Amino acid sequence: MACFFRRRIAAKLACTLQQSEDAFIPALSAVPVFKKQLTADFKLSIGTLRMSGIIPSCGDIQLQTESLATRLKRDSVVEDISAGRGVINFKVNRKLLVQKVLESFGKEEDDQFGLNSELLHTLKRGTTLVEYSSPNIAKKFHAGHLRSTIIGNFIANLKQCLGNNVIRMNYLGDWGMQFGLLGAGFGKFGCQEKLKQNPLQHLFEVYVQVNKDAEQNEEMMQAARDFFRQLEQHDSEALSLWQQFREITVDEYQRVYKRLGVHFDIYSGESFHQHQAQEVVQKLQSQGLLKTSEKGTGVVDLSTTKDMSSVSTVLRSDGTTLYITRDLAAAIDRKEKYHFDEMIYVTDKSQANHFHQLFHILLAMGHSWADRCEHVPFGLVRGMKTRRGEVVFLEDVLDEARARMLHNMNQSKTTKEMDNPEDTAEKVGISALIVQDFKGPRESDYTFDWDRMLQAQGDTGVFLQYTHARLHSLIQRHEGVGGVLFDPSLLLEQTSITVLQHLLRYDEVIYQSAKDLQPKHLVNFLLKLCHLIASAHRELPVKGSSRDVAQARLQLFSGTRSVLANGMKILGITPVDQM
Template sequence: MACFFRRTIAAKLGRTLQQSEDAFIPALSAVPVFKKQQTADFKLSISTLRIRGILPSSGDIQLQTEGLASRLEQDSVVEDISAGRGMINFKVNRKLLVQKMLEPFGKDEDEKFALNSELFNTLKRGTTLVEYRYVSVCISSFSTCNVFTCGLPSVRMNEFLCCSSPNIAKKFHAGHLRSTIIGNFIANLKQCLGYDVIRMNYLGDWGMQFGLLGAGFSKFGCQEKLKQNPLQHLFEVYVQVNKEAEHNEDMMQAARDFFRQLEQHESEAVSLWQQFREITVDEYQHVYKRLGVHFDIYSGESFHHHQAQEVVQQLHSRGLLKTSEKGTGVVDLSSTGDMSSVCTVLRSDGTTLYITRDLAAAIDRKEKYHFDEMIYVTDKSQANHFHQLFHILLAMGHSWADRCEHVPFGLVLGMNTRRGEVVFLEDVLDEARARMLHNMNQSKTTKEMDNPEDTAEKVGISALIVQDFRGALQSDYKFDWDRMLQAQGDTGVFLQYTHARLRSLIRRNEGVEAVIFDPSLLLEQTSITILQHLLRYDEVLYQSAQDLQPKHLVNFLLKLCHLIASAHRELPVKGSSQDVAQARLRLFSGACSVLANGMRILGITPVDKM
């Protein structure tokens, strides 16, 4: 596979320049391929060698490139070496390329393909805590709002760490989809690369938003409606009490009183909070199951409200806690110490704030789980919250805060269903399934299957994920039902269709594929191009691990599917001799395995029929 060739070329360079072969690994990369275009397999960046001090940084770079290329000799592995513009190109022996790249797929090592690459040796593997949290976004009107991050009406902003975790007593909003699938991708990626991953769902189950709900339920709530449709009724109450609180100071005071009762553990308030929390968790578990998302731990703000007071004491003892003119507790974040930039950590009535509980949660996580890194994923408007969080943690003496990371994402524009603009996640999932089922029923190529609705659900979710992951996470994008569900474009449907087609080909030829195959029967350019593309798989995973962006893997898999489509036409299995059929099946099986593994990292469940 790729690591064999990369290591061989690096060794050749090491001998020539009298350096360790490890020094050349980062400078070598597989050459991207284009349909029916013959290219080299690997390229060496001379600029990278100059930057790393392996070659002199002065002088003409092209003369340096040509000079080094002329000193490198061909051998049984590398059959051609040429100088390009600041690059040296390496073409490996074609028969050896086929043999080495397809070798793992005959040894039941499909899932390990490319994961033993030397590129991953530089990764600091350890324990990664992926904390899933929800952001509550203030929106003034449901009837006109057509931009979603993760929210429902709220009196303040909540933050969300690495995935979905909504506030209790609120239905899963459509915006939860983006944060949920991003967090799931990051956890999957880290896990496949050998990290110990802890998936934590961190519920927004504390704070003034619950004070509002508790006060609102006493005025607008109905136990009978709560029994009939629990979360829907709580949602209606929450919307109603927010509208009331906009112009009624008494209602806001009632909310503050209820939250204070909750923080003081008064039984009536706690009992209502527990009831609402259980209702909410039951609802969320159902939605998570549909998305194929699981958690190791369920936690929440409520777990840390006592510890938040301890954080306040620690801030005070370190001299970091100041009192503002309004009587609130603040931390001075200004570089000059003139209070020009402060973060409020305590209300004037002594109750804690979201960031106070966040500080307590981060400290508690480190003590309990000894994580090496913690990843927060929220919409990009939350950058300031995490800047303040990390700043305060460092000021408190927690150097590990440098290993906490915020991954921002943009907004989803125009995510509507046919039922209207107030979108809940289950409505989106239902509509994706219904539209996909309709498309499958209309297609002449749809296969008979035991559970077409389940297939439609998986393919529909694939379409949602791929549309979301095509671009940079921090970019906003416009939601488009029709484009998302196309079978021929660069969509999740296309990924699933390609996988199902490959699985069908393998099923139809059971007994043909053999452990041993003849590599010389796969030397057509169509075969070579697929294998050259697979050379890049470890680089794509490595790049994804560096910036935590799923677009690299999505685009790699979509390109693979296009190459497979060409191979289907040009490399028929049916009607070929047994030796040729065996070789081509090995190629298609290998491509199918990589496609399926990549889809699973993205959070997509591959289907075998559609």
């Protein structure tokens, strides 16, 4: 696989330039492939060598490229070396390329393809805490939380496959003034019977009513403030009602998470840190960081000149805590409990300033580990509508995706008979949602499009699933023909070489994803793989071929199916075997 060839090329360079092999690994990369176009397998960036001081940074870069290319000798592994514009191209022995890439498939460590690369060994390992999803208690799972949930799940999956100890945390919005409003509102508009029948719908209706009432009625606003103060003072009646709201909501959420194939190790929440939030306030005071504003609120001065031109409010004038105060307490508590090496918060980009302030205050308090905390922002989704109009709740989106997918499957002539078509439609519909979301830059807003999302052709989640199901069916039909033993010389057609060249890039794609936490690299790699497989499927038939040729081709298709399935699982997609 890629690491074998990269290491051999690095050894050649190390010998010629009298450097360590490891110095050349970052400068070597697999060449992206284009259909029907012959390309080299690896390229060496001369610019990277100049930046790292391995070759002089002055002088003509093209002359340096050509000079080094002529000094490098071909051998049984590297059969051609040529100079390009600022790069040296390496073509490896074709038979060896087939053998090395495909020999790992069919063994128990199928799912480890590309993950033992020396490129990935340069990444830091350790304990990663990922906080994602984080919806608000007593509200239905809003479609707006979908992005946090699936992006956070991707990051957790990615870190786990790289060997990190991953802690998946759902930090629920289960404290704050909205519970003052809800508690006071439930006393006036709530009904325990309705709460039992349709819990989240009833709480949603109460919340809408009380907000309307509070806009015109100062008494209701005061009742809300009083209820929240009772919560902060642990009044048993207020706490009992709050506990009921929390349990009902978590049960409902877990049902939605199960549909998405998402799980959490820990359900935490703001309420867990109310005591500690007061301790944080005291610590800020003792460190001389807490100031009192003209409005009587407690603030921390974030300005570089310490002139209060930029402040973060951490305490209301009535002494109750805010979201950021509880976030400070939560971060400190997590470091003490879980000893994380990095903590990642996945929320929309509108919260960038909140996290800037959070990390700034933690550092000011002397917590140097705040440098290893990261906010991963994402853009908004526009135009998310169902047939019934504007969508609010995620379950409506999942139901619609399943229904539309089931309809498309019923209309298709290629759909196979299956035991549970609804389950398949659900999995494929969710794949379509995830791929549409992940194709572009994570920070960008995008417009939701049902028709484009559910197309069987083109760059969609449906296309990924269709390709996987087709490969699974092909391998199953020829069970007993394939095997680990195959003749690499029977896979030298350009179609199969192009697929293998693309697989050489897998570790680089995982590496890039780990560096910037963007799912688009992996999605676009898998979509291109599917297009290359479609060509190979047409041009390299298994049926009607001699046993030896069939065996070799099945090894190619089995290997690509394995990489496709592993990549889909990292994205949070469950591969289906039939469609």
